[in-house]
Amino acid sequence: MSASPLVLPPVRLLPADELARLAPAVPLLDRALRLVRWAGEERQVDAMGELLEADLVAAATELGLDGTEGEEGLGEVAQAWGAAVETGLLRLEIEEGAEESTLVGEAAGRAVRGEAYEAVAAGDPHEVLDAWLGAAEYALADAAALDYEGLREALDDGDRSALDEADWDPEQEAEFLDTALANLYVLMAMDGATPDSDQGGAVPLPVLAASLVVPDEMEQPSDAVLQEVTEVMLRLDEHFRLLLPTGLLEYQPVDEALIEEESEPEFSQAAADDLDPEEISRYGLVKLSPLGVYGMRERLADAGAHAPAVGDLADGPAVDLLDALTEYPDHVARAEAELWLEGRKPAEAAAELLAAARGDDPGAPGRRLICQQTLALLGAEAEPALRDVLDDPELGGLARVWLTERGAADVPPPSAAMVFWLTIDTLAAQLSADDDAELLGELIRDLVARHDGFFDAAWRVDHPATADVLEAMGRLHPDRKIAKDARKAAFKARSREGAAG
Structure with missing residues (x-):
């Protein structure tokens, strides 16, 4: 069958209670929940709703991220805090006019536990899944907002100003990432992957990249198209590494040694035919997790797609x-x-x-x-x-x-x-x-x-x-x-x- 953007193949879903048991163990949601508990009755925040510097460091210690190299640990804390706020696990109370009247890093309000936290703590499966999906959505937006090349330059130079000069369109990148995840959803559905299977269902990263680049009617991709596939593959690799803490994906990244061996690790179908599975895996393997299948189906349905699940027809004529x-x-x-x-x-x-x-x-x-x-x-x-x-x-x-x-x-x-x-x-x-x-x-x-x-x-x-x-x-x-x-x-x-x- 051929899937269109509005008519998608059916997927197999785990029951909601099983998915809800998996969600709190996802690194991003786990950190967000732990931060809420750590924050206690209230915690001071600046005018942007972010933790003050001393509390940010203390939170990193609480989450065991204080030993993380460079600023990465603090960045993960900030992401978990942002996810907690975005999902309603934390509620912000910012003083009126604080953004104009307070300096960066000064206290301008407080964060308190939100209603969503109480609902999640009570164990309602749908509330837990809503919180997980909200956290994943927050991380997806965060990933699209980052300029990876600019970030590398900034960290190498010790100057974050390189980010401002990079050619980066967050909206375009968000659309690219959404399309890649939707294609992954379709490829897995067509392959018949079961949500609780440890084996099978993983898609080689070059295959996913090709689905974004190679026209359906093109039988033999040109050298220019294969070069674009390689570029997209490396672009996806950057995104998927960042998304691992969300629980959306199970991902084996591109082998760093392969990248070092070749300035750009080109991949073609002809090459794939000559490689054994272990060699193909060096180019990266990705699959949606059981939570990821559920989350992508929710997102696609919200966007207007017809995204059936196995069992939808069980009670019908x-x-x-x-x-x-x-x-x-x-x-x-x-x-x-x-x-x-x-x-x-x-x-x-x-x-x-x-x-x-x-x-x-x-x-x-x-x-x-x-x-x-x-x-x-x-x-x-x-x-x-x-x-x-x-x-x-x-x-x-x-x-x-x-x-x-x-x-x-x-x-x-x-x-x-x-x-x-x-x-x-x-x-x-x-x-x-x-x-x-x-x-x-x-x-x-x-x-x-x-x-x-x-x-x-x-x-x-x-x-x-x-x-x-x-x-x-x-x-x-x-x-x-x-x-x-x-x-x-x-x-x-x-x-x-x-x-x-």
């Missing part, structure tokens, strides 16, 4: 299930179908699925294919519902397949017309789903080879998609004569449809 699953990756479709079946009696579920699969609209073949795949998850208890539709022209074929596969007795053989109708219906569903053209071509070649005179019978099939399927067979079959026969049959089918109309 069968027609909604079948319509949705035609667009889902196979591994997710199965998981969603299992959840839908879980709370229903097999015979009743089968009857509802079969009723929802009927129709002659363009989406009906896809619904029937998904229906057949979902019915395959049911056992013998569903048999009565399948026998009830043996005479149904749309469902009788798939019912016979289901019954035969389970060794059921007294299954009447299908008529030739029913066999051809089911064949056309199945091919129509696979064409509509944009299945792999090469695999579909193999299926078509095998089908034609096993049935002499296939096209002489196929064009007569009374199915809305007959002509379209035959035309597709003409495009996909490599044998020129057979392809021509398919096109002739398609023409006959269209003529028959016109005459019937």
Whole structure:
């Protein structure tokens, strides 16, 4: 399936209570909560709501960051304090007019515990997750506001003025980072990564970088595009290192030795084909954490995207299930179908699925294919519902397949017309789903080879998609004569449809 910015593939989420147990252990939220407890009843702040210098140092000691090299420890304290304020764990009470009347670093008000802290302390899962997501949002904005090259220059020179001269657009950088995380979300969803899996799901950093740079229609990236991929890869590496304390990501950074070996560690698909997994990992591996999947889904939904989660359809009608699953990756479709079946009696579920699969609209073949795949998850208890539709022209074929596969007795053989109708219906569903053209071509070649005179019978099939399927067979079959026969049959089918109309 192809995901657009507004229609995203479904993801698997951990239950809210499990996520809420993970959130307080995330470094950023953990530090923010510890600072609130350390601050006590109140703590003096300056006009910007920041800790006074002496308290900043004391807070670093409280968090065990006082031994951190350079100013990094104080910066992490300031970030945790800012996250606490941003999420409402701390509430600021600044004196009116203090910004104009007090000097930098002077006390101008106080910070007190906020209502959000009390709610988090009470353990409400949704309050805990709201606090974590607010802290992560704060860190994302903070990351986009930093100029990494300028920061290096400033620290090397001992002069922070270099930051002011750097060419940096925080809004543009925030959009870049948001897009990268959204692409990571989609890549993981399409790969079928489970939220609690320690293995799998990690995306090589160059692959993520390429998703931001290489146009979909470009089969072989140019040298200029590959150079841009490398630059984006290193840019992402800087961002993701900073975001590790948020709990959004699980990240293995680019190997420093690799950067030293090459001025810019170029990566191409050709190179990837020659590298073993351990070597590929040197270029960086990233995945959203279970919290990160949850957080990105919340952010994307807030931005207007349709971001479903596995289980959303469990309580809905069968027609909604079948319509949705035609667009889902196979591994997710199965998981969603299992959840839908879980709370229903097999015979009743089968009857509802079969009723929802009927129709002659363009989406009906896809619904029937998904229906057949979902019915395959049911056992013998569903048999009565399948026998009830043996005479149904749309469902009788798939019912016979289901019954035969389970060794059921007294299954009447299908008529030739029913066999051809089911064949056309199945091919129509696979064409509509944009299945792999090469695999579909193999299926078509095998089908034609096993049935002499296939096209002489196929064009007569009374199915809305007959002509379209035959035309597709003409495009996909490599044998020129057979392809021509398919096109002739398609023409006959269209003529028959016109005459019937």
